[in-house]
Amino acid sequence: xxTTTAPGEQTAxxxxxxxxxxxxxxxxxxxxxxxxxxxxxxxxxxxNGAGKTTLLSIVAGVLAPDEGEVSQPPGSRxxxxxxxxxxxxxKLSVAENLRLFARLERVADPEAAVKRMLAETxxxxxxxxxxxxxxxxxxxxxxxxxxxxxxxxVLLLDEPSAALDPRQRERLWEFISRLAARGTTxxxxxxxxxEAERYGERVLVLADAExxxxxxxxxxxxxxxxxxxxxxxxxxxxxxxRGH
Amino acid sequence: MRWLLVKDLQILRRSPLLVGLLVVYPVAIALMIGFALSxxxxxxxxxxxxxxxxxxxxxxxGSQQINISKVANELFQSIQPVRVRSRAEAIAxxxxxxxxxxxxxxxxIVNQIQSLITQGVGSPTVELILNSxxxxxxxxxxxxxxxxxxxxxxxxxKQVLRVAVSDLHQVLNGGSVQLLGQTVPLLGLRNSRTxxxxxxxSLPPSSSLRVALRQVVAFADLAIEGLGFASPVLSxxxxxxxxxQTQLAGQTTPTATYAVAIAVIVSLMFVTLLLAAGMLALxxxxxxxxxxxxxxxxxxxxxxxxxxLAAGCAAAVTLVMAAAxxxxxxxxxxxxxxxxxxxxxxxxxFGALGVAIGGVAREVSAxxxxxxxxxxxxxxxxxxxxxxxxSGLKTFLDVVAFVFPFKAALEAASNAFSGTxxxxxxxxxxxxxxxxxxxxxxxxxxxxxxxA
Ligand SMILES: Nc1ncnc2c1ncn2[C@@H]1O[C@H](COP(=O)(O)OP(=O)(O)O)[C@@H](O)[C@H]1O
Ligand SMILES: [Mg+2]
Numbered sequence: 001x002x003t004t005t006a007p008g009e010q011t012a013x014x015x016x017x018x019x020x021x022x023x024x025x026x027x028x029x030x031x032x033x034x035x036x037x038x039x040x041x042x043x044x045x046x047x048n049g050a051g052k053t054t055l056l057s058i059v060a061g062v063l064a065p066d067e068g069e070v071s072q073p074p075g076s077r078x079x080x081x082x083x084x085x086x087x088x089x090x091k092l093s094v095a096e097n098l099r100l101f102a103r104l105e106r107v108a109d110p111e112a113a114v115k116r117m118l119a120e121t122x123x124x125x126x127x128x129x130x131x132x133x134x135x136x137x138x139x140x141x142x143x144x145x146x147x148x149x150x151x152x153x154v155l156l157l158d159e160p161s162a163a164l165d166p167r168q169r170e171r172l173w174e175f176i177s178r179l180a181a182r183g184t185t186x187x188x189x190x191x192x193x194x195e196a197e198r199y200g201e202r203v204l205v206l207a208d209a210e211x212x213x214x215x216x217x218x219x220x221x222x223x224x225x226x227x228x229x230x231x232x233x234x235x236x237x238x239x240x241x242r243g244h
Numbered sequence: 245m246r247w248l249l250v251k252d253l254q255i256l257r258r259s260p261l262l263v264g265l266l267v268v269y270p271v272a273i274a275l276m277i278g279f280a281l282s283x284x285x286x287x288x289x290x291x292x293x294x295x296x297x298x299x300x301x302x303x304x305x306g307s308q309q310i311n312i313s314k315v316a317n318e319l320f321q322s323i324q325p326v327r328v329r330s331r332a333e334a335i336a337x338x339x340x341x342x343x344x345x346x347x348x349x350x351x352x353i354v355n356q357i358q359s360l361i362t363q364g365v366g367s368p369t370v371e372l373i374l375n376s377x378x379x380x381x382x383x384x385x386x387x388x389x390x391x392x393x394x395x396x397x398x399x400x401x402k403q404v405l406r407v408a409v410s411d412l413h414q415v416l417n418g419g420s421v422q423l424l425g426q427t428v429p430l431l432g433l434r435n436s437r438t439x440x441x442x443x444x445x446s447l448p449p450s451s452s453l454r455v456a457l458r459q460v461v462a463f464a465d466l467a468i469e470g471l472g473f474a475s476p477v478l479s480x481x482x483x484x485x486x487x488x489q490t491q492l493a494g495q496t497t498p499t500a501t502y503a504v505a506i507a508v509i510v511s512l513m514f515v516t517l518l519l520a521a522g523m524l525a526l527x528x529x530x531x532x533x534x535x536x537x538x539x540x541x542x543x544x545x546x547x548x549x550x551x552x553l554a555a556g557c558a559a560a561v562t563l564v565m566a567a568a569x570x571x572x573x574x575x576x577x578x579x580x581x582x583x584x585x586x587x588x589x590x591x592x593x594f595g596a597l598g599v600a601i602g603g604v605a606r607e608v609s610a611x612x613x614x615x616x617x618x619x620x621x622x623x624x625x626x627x628x629x630x631x632x633x634x635s636g637l638k639t640f641l642d643v644v645a646f647v648f649p650f651k652a653a654l655e656a657a658s659n660a661f662s663g664t665x666x667x668x669x670x671x672x673x674x675x676x677x678x679x680x681x682x683x684x685x686x687x688x689x690x691x692x693x694x695x696a
């Protein structure tokens with residue numbers, strides 16, 4: 001695990017220092033540093049192949065960085081992790097998937113955690129259905145539910161809305177907003193600019209392995225020049241001006 | 245690890261088609277192999293030409309007779325004769341491939357045998373012509389014929405000895421012989437001696453004949469003593485010689501049991517490899533691997549779980565298979581614990597090989613295909629008889645047999661089933677070492693390929 005506890009005080013929920021990751025000769029992440037404050041809702045935005053998954057995987061501890069490190073305040077719970085591709089056993093039922101991961105995460109009361117997640121994801125009446133038979137939206141709900149089993153204070157979601165239709169997206173963002181309102185720190189990635197503007201309190205712009213921008217959506221619009229343009233065209237011109 | 249095991253068993257229970265295939269397919273293959281190995285190949289076709297005139301095939305000696313046509317009939321139990329009318333025709337049959345060999349019996353065979361028996365000269369010879377195109381076929385025909393000829397030879401020598409012993413007996417104790425259709429009484433040495441003893445005592449003490457007859461009695465004593473000693477020696481030679489067939493560098497497990505061991509180990513290999521490789525690849529293809537490696541399970545734990553799962557399931561399936569087969573072929577139930585040990589150790593070694601394969605593959609289908617591609621040649625190579633190949637190739641085969649678990653598992657199982665040497669200890673140790681080695685390789689493969 002690349003997640004280590006930094007010595008001394010740390011007020012940020014996540015601290016990333018010069019994270020670098022190479023796959024062979026290709027650089028997927030080039031010396032990225034940032035902090036996430038507790039309770040913040042942070043969007044990681046960038047075109048496909050920018051390095052979003054690489055970044056979130058390193059923060060989650062799925063990938064080890066070649067350089068740099070990730071730290072969190074001493075004594076905090078492990079991050080919750082929702083991978084881009086649904087990571088579930090399709091032959092197991094919803095409840096069985098939740099129960100298995102609750103046990104593997106060594107949650108104190110697995111049955112209670114399963115019940116709670118079924119209620120929160122609204123899948124109580126589907127609990128005995130095989131995951132392989134669920135719709136994409138419901139599968140994503142279970143996927144997220146597993147990330148929340150251990151009641152993490154930081155939840156990392158990799159393109160959670162990518163496979164969903166507009167109505168399912170709406171429900172997903174309601175769900176995530178509720179979590180954030182309860183004080184959970186959320187970091188999500190998306191290639192949908194509008195989504196980042198709408199739900200992100202802060203945006204990190206990644207392109208070609210580099211972190212180009214770290215600030216609020218309003219600041220990004222301003223940086224890209226004038227308040228005349230909408231966010232999306234501001235983002236596009238921001239990338240173009242920097243040669244991407 | 246316990247929960248992962250439970251999870252995998254649940255998944256398997258819900259995949260009846262997969263499990264059905266996993267069980268049925270290897271069992272079918274195994275049964276086919278078993279049948280192929282246990283049912284003897286058909287009798288070789290042999291062109292047969294006898295120059296012996298009909299009704300002239302009898303060799304007689306003493307009071308005994310050997311009927312050449314009876315001997316031929318015995319030979320025909322081992323071959324499928326194609327009767328031809330000339331030597332040239334016999335050769336043509338072999339050349340055309342219609343027969344794998346030709347056996348030609350010369351017309352004077354009877355005289356030859358007769359002269360060997362009565363005068364001890366000559367060597368009766370039959371001509372055997374073999375097809376040199378197909379070495380396997382040639383060897384096969386040669387074996388079938390030479391085995392029979394051996395038996396004929398033995399039968400003849402037994403007959404001769406029996407006659408010699410009974411003649412000797414008659415010389416010692418007297419009896420009768422058939423001469424020109426008449427029964428002629430034979431006095432015998434012992435009786436002659438008694439008669440002479442009587443004659444001596446009836447002679448006057450001063451008779452000069454006494455000295456001469458005493459010398460005859462002394463000679464008779466010597467002869468009786470010598471022949472009395474020779475007789476049991478001869479009869480011991482005359483008792484059937486048992487032919488002890490020892491195959492060098494081969495195993496001595498009964499063929500049928502060995503065939504069962506092969507079938508069981510082939511099944512064990514397929515089920516274990518496919519399960520271990522497939523279930524490990526499933527973790528990757530379902531993306532669950534990325535969740536698991538976040539500290540939920542160690543890579544070692546994950547690999548051990550798959551090895552135990554595959555070995556356990558496969559050992560159970562093959563144990564049932566062996567138990568079922570034991571209704572037809574004798575397997576030693578007294579060694580049942582050793583069956584379990586052999587299958588468990590074999591399963592662990594194959595399981596480790598399986599996860600090494602599964603660690604490289606990303607998808608279940610790829611993993612299964614690879615497991616399949618790996619297992620076929622391993623089994624094939626391990627089953628090639630060592631004396632059928634050149635020494636260079638033999639070294640290669642030995643290396644393969646040593647590096648992969650098939651041969652060791654086969655030795656362990658055939659020992660467990662029949663209790664013949666070599667012992668089970670060494671194969672089990674071999675399997676344990678292979679399990680560890682392949683486990684380490686799997687660990688490397690996972691580290692190398694998991695992030696890719
Ligand atoms: N396992 C891998 N092996 C090789 N290259 C990879 C691997 N994962 C990602 N990459 C490369 O790294 C770059 C960043 O990928 P990724 O983080 O998945 O981008 P994003 O999530 O923003 O679409 C891409 O060019 C991708 O091709
Ligand atoms: Mg991605």
